[in-house]
Amino acid sequence: MSSESEAEPSTGGRTSDRPAFALDDSEADRSVLLRVYHRLRLPILSFSTLDELLGELDRRENLHVDELPLYLLLDLSMPDVDGLSVLQVLCARHPTLPAVVLSGSARSGERDAAYRLGASGVIEKPLGVAAWTELARGLDHYWRHVAQPVGRLR
Amino acid sequence: MNATDWRSDGAFLAPGEMSTLDDCEREALHLMPAIQGVGAAIVVDDDDRVIARTASAGDLLGADVLGATAASLLGAPAVESVGRVGALQRSGRSWEVRGVRSRTGPIVVELLDVHLDGPLPTDGLAGLISDLSSARSVDELLRSAATGVRRLLGFDRVWVYRFDRDDAGEIVAEDRRDDLESFLGLRFGEGDIPAQARALYLEERVRVVRDTAAPAEPILPAPLPDGRWLDTSGLAIRAVSPIHVRYLRNMGVRASASLAIVHGGRLWGLISGHLHDRPSLPSAETERVARAISDLVSMQVGAMERAEAADRRLILEQHLGRVLAAVGAAESILGGLTDDPDALLSMVDSVGVVVRVAGRHRTFGMVPSTAAVDRLIGRLDRTMPPGGVVHVVESIAEWTDGSERTGEIAGLLAVSLARDVGNWIVWFRPEQLSQARWGDRRSLHDHDRLSPAGSFSIHAAEVAGRCHPWQSAEIEVASGLRSALGTVVFQRSEQLARNVEALRAANDELDRFAYVAAHDLKEPLRGIFNYVDFLREDHGDVLGEAGNALLDSTSRLSRRMAVLVDALLDYASIGRTPLRVEPLRLSALVDEAADWTATRMGQTGATIEVVDDLRVVGDRVQLVQVLTNLLSNAMKYRHPDRVPHVVVTVGGLGDTERGWDGWPQHQADIPPPWVISVADNGIGVPADQRTAVFEVFRRLHGRDEYGGGSGAGLTIARRIAERHGGDLWVEGRPGGGSVFHLAISRLLDEVPAP
Incomplete structure (x- = not known):
């Protein structure tokens, strides 16, 4: 788990306390994510490697549903791993965890492939804190208040 | 017609039904129930009894020979005379x-008058054999044969004929009495010696017409009592065709002897001796010498023909070698083939040649008009049997049923260069009559309907429009060129395929590189942009106005770079994304594009007019x-005084300024592309900038003029057009504005969608 986590993960059973997870190897992208989520007082845990993320997911597997992440933000461009393979593994192992792909350049081929593998959304990373803030607010609102508590858009 | 089965070919006219030259081909020469009027014949059945005879047989052997046995008439059964030569004294002469x-069964015993024949001069025979053996060329051999045969056998004139592959003949050597007219060089059509007569020469190498003044002696009864016609083809004094007799008489010839020259199983030529004032009554011994001469000349001709063919072939192959060397050194097949036109023409002894490869052609020497060549090649494409490589035409007029006018050109030799239609080398030859040998068209005289003059005129009509026949060596060399080119083409196509593959791999690599590079550039770029925001948020108050201005500039430049990187990514992804082709309607595509630009259209009041609709096949996105x-x-580039108005039309390449120039796939068998033209009434693109506008990041105006942008939009658009097998280019529009032409291949619907 990243030391940059600035939000305390909720252990409560309410949807509003369940954290978002973010997997991104880019420190710059993680830092802007954490900054805007923190500013919005939205719980988030960020991970820089797949192993860290999987370890945390495994650790929480047998906990109450409220301990599980509400959704996952996933960067497909990671060193030494194929982002689409990561997505496939995550969707297979955690079928109830909505995975939203954050892409540096969400071109149509990559977008289509991600949706085919079970991504709940594909979003191009924006430029600037203001754009990130808007994105974070919208994403969190959707998964916390609009979408079903569990399950993934297919 | 060959030597073994010619008797069964076609229907012969019954003996006696002949009347005109046209009947020659159907004249049953071998069934004529008569002998020449210089002897007698009896026909004897298996019981040695005479079943038919000539009237002269009665004169020589007794009044009533019919029914008598040969033994009683000749002193021995007829069967004993077969294959032998006996002697008989009658009427004070030796017979x-x-x-x-x-061939029809009965034995025929001939009694031949040979009283005029004497021993041959031995020095004449030795001299002839020596001359024939030492001749160094076919021409010299035939001249020696003419001279020697005349001297040995005492003829007034000797002609040596040579027959073409199509059996037309020419007098190629002559020896004559000084007072006789020369006919050297005269040509005769293939009908002049009918096929069955030629076939008979293969069986009987020597044929003597002993006395044209003596009427033929019929063998009666005819047909034989069993109803069959007697096959007289093996008889020494078989009667000859009355047409031939009249022909000889018309020339003042009293007697003639013809010695066959046989080569390669066909009648190659004839040595024909004429006597004008007396009959020729050769003994069996003299005939045997004549046959030996026939065999010797035939053998010599065979050896020399083979040697000359080898020499000729060598010369042709040297020309072929020059052509192939040029092809090997040239960048293109067409360029190589036409680099040494003399060699290309000479390799098949032609006067003109057309080389057509992939829709381009070059001509050298004497050739028909371009339109005629087009039609001939079209016909070749349709006529050539599957797998065929060489097509030989010696009379284009006959081949095209007279529908083609080709001037002096009468024949062609064509080789196909590839499986695709329309790729040919076609060599041409002129009409043979236009050559020098036909300059002296003499008439042999007389108004008899079966005169030689009549025969000659028939021949002249036959050869009009024909070229000198293509020789087997020429056809083989042409075929050899085709095979060699096939190898060259194959090697080049292999090399080309490898180059294309390497180029594709390099392009893929470049695309991948551009994509990854651009993709990876964006991450630090976002970081810079975001950290500038952090800095402004966290420390903006201490940076002051100047510091914040620098941050703003950093943000602006970062954003600009992000736009450029996105454009690079777009460009690279065009090559990486497979085409998803589907049938599309142009008007629907325009509507969708209008939706994407709706905001700006609303701001500018722009209008779009789709004049022509079209069903295209392509990738919708x-x-x-x-x-x-x-x-x-x-x-964006609207004229300040005009509301933007866009007109979309559909046409062909011919409707554009560029036309077909530069269209790489302009070939007859590839359909022309669709051309969608988008015309606007904006500020236009200066003529000298119409290439530059398609270069990536190339801008004709200041960065922030006309709404900015990446400067890659047209580059990407052209790349999309190229991926659709087409192109995108801009031309000026009369009255101001630009016309962008988008060409799209019509063949995309044959490409399965990925």
């Missing part, structure tokens, strides 16, 4: 007795991207 088993770019440009 030769020769028996022959006819990509084509909409092109049209969106063009609509967007029409509004």
Whole structure:
């Protein structure tokens, strides 16, 4: 788990306390994510490697549903791993965890492939804190208040 | 017609039904029930009884020979005379007795008057053999044969004929009495010696017409009592065709002897001796010498023909070698083939040649008009049997049923260069009559309907429009060129395929590189942008106005770079994304593009007019991207005094300024592309900038003029057009504005969608 986590993960059973997870190897992208989520007082845990993320997911597997992440933000461009393979593994192992792909350049081929593998959304990373803030607010609102508590858009 | 089965070919006229030259081909020469009027014959059955005879046989052997046995008439059964030569004294003369088993069964015993024949001069025979053996060329051999045969056998004139592959003949050597007219060089049509007569020469190498003044002696009864016609083809004094007799008489010839020259199983030529004032009554011995001469000349001709063919072949192959060397050194097949036109013409002894490869052609020497060549090649394409490589035509007029006018050109030799239609080398030859040998068209005289003059005129009509026959060596060399080119083409196509593959791999690598590079550039770029925001948020108050201005500049430049990187990514991804082709309607594509530009259209009041609709096949997303770019440009680069108006039309390459120039796939068998033209009334693109506008990041105006942009939109649009097998280019529009032409291949619907 990243030391940059600035939000305390909720252990409560309410949807509003369940954290978002973010997997991104880019420190710059993680830092802007954490900054805007923190500013919005939205719980988030960020991970820089797949192993860290999987370890945390495994650790929480047998906990109450409220301990599980509400959704996952996933960067497909990671060193030494194929982002689409990561997505496939995550969707297979955690079928109830909505995975939203954050892409540096969400071109149509990559977008289509991600949706085919079970991504709940594909979003191009924006430029600037203001754009990130808007994105974070919208994403969190959707998964916390609009979408079903569990399950993934297919 | 060959030597073994010619008797069964076609229907012969019954003996006696002949009347005109046209009947020659159907004249049953071998069934004529008569002998020449210089002897007698009896026909004897298996019981040695005479079943038919000539009237002269009665004169020589007794009044009532019919029914008598040969033994009683000749002193021995007829069967004993077969294959032998006996002697008989009658009427104060010496007669030769020769028996022959006819093909129809009965034995025929001939009695030949040989009283005029004496021993041959031995020095003449030795001299002839020496001359024939030492001749160094076919021409010299035939001249020696003419001279030697005349001297040995005492003829007034000797002609040597040579027959073409199509059996037309020419007098190629002559020896004559000084007072006789020369006919050297005269040509005769293939009908002049009918096929069955030629076939008979293969069986009987020597044929003597002993006395044209003596009427033929019929063998009666005819047909024989069993109803069959007697086959007289083996008889020494078989009667000859009355047409031939009249022909000889018309020339003042009293007697003639013809010695066959046989080569390669066909009648190659004839040595024909004429006597004008007396009959020729050769003994069996003299005939045997004549046959030996026939055999010797035939053998010599065979050896020399083979040697000359080898020499000729060598020369042709040297020309072929020059052509192939040029092809090997040239960049293109067409360029190589036409680098040494003399060699190309000479390799098949032609006067003109057309080389046509992939829709381009070059001509050298004497050739028909371009339109005629087009039609001939079209006909070759249709006529050539599957797998055929060489096509030989010696009379284009006959081949095209007279529908083609080719001037002096009468024949062609064509080789196909590839499986695709329309790729040919076609060599041409002129009409043979236009050559020098035909300069002296003499008439042999007389108004008899079966005169030689009549025969000659028939021949002249036959050869009009024909070329000198293509020789087997020429056809083989042409075929050899084709095979060698096939190897060259194959090697080049292999090399080309490898180059294309390497180029494709390099392009893929470049695309991948551009994509990854651009993709990876964005991450630090976002970081810079975001950290500048952090800095401004966290420390803006201490940076002051100047510090914040620097941060703003950093943000602006970062954003600009992000736009450029996105454009690079777009460009690279065009090559990485497979085309998803589907049938599309142009008007629907324009509507979708208009949706993407709706905001700007609303701001500018722009209007779009789709004049022609069209069903195209292509990738919807990509084509909409092109049209969106063009609509967007029409509004961005609008004229300050005009409301943007875009007109979309459909046409062909011929409707554009560029036309077919530069269209790489302009070939007869590839359909021309669709051309969608998008015309605007904006500020236009200066003529000298119409290439530059398609270069990536190339801008004709200041960065922030006309709404900015990446400067890659048209580059991407052109790349999309190229991926659709087409092109995108801009031309000026009368009255101001630009016309962008988007060409799309019509063959995309044959490409399965990925």
